[in-house]
Amino acid sequence: FDSWSGVLDEASFDAFCVEPVAEIVRQVKAVHPDVPVIGFPKGAGERYRDYRSKTGITGLGLDWTVPLSMAKELQLGGAVQGNLDPLRLVAGGKALADGVDAILRRLGGGPLIFNLGHGITPETPIAHVEAMVKQVRSATR
Incomplete structure (x- = not known):
């Protein structure tokens, strides 16, 4: 989980x-080879494309700025996690339902861990979280 990766130039990103994530993955896999590891380089943009192969992670967490077309391409390499805009969860209603639906329609057929594209904000109504969970569960059963 790296919240600031998107502000780094290419050399600093690497x-x-x-490099640190690749080392963590190597050490985890040396002891627990079957444990999946999810990496989340928030804001990585185009760098998401080779982050999995460079680090050895199993799943790739995506922030809400990643277009669903790119997320679909990234699914070809394995599971993706995300990428609902946290502000849709705050807004609730149609904005939330449409966001959830778009992700499930585009990514639901591949390996997907449905999640927000970053953390839940303190002002998020619990009722909106409940509505999101209900919508995801009803669509994936």
Whole structure:
């Protein structure tokens, strides 16, 4: 989980995001080879494309700025996690339902861990979380 990776230039991204995560993955896999590891380089943009192969992660967490067309391409390499805009969850109603539906329609057939594209905000109504969970569960059963 790296909240600041999107502000780094390419060399810094490799030095401070890719290399440390690759080392963590190597150490985890040495002891627990079957444990999946999810990486989340928030804001990585085009760098999402080779982050999985460079780090050895199993699943790739995507922030809400990743277009669903790109997320679909990234699914070809394995599971993706995300990428609902947290503000849709705050808004609730149609904005939330449409966002959930778009992700499930585009990504639901592949390996997907439905999640927000970043953390839940303190002002998020619990009722909106309940509505999101209900919608995801009803669509995936």
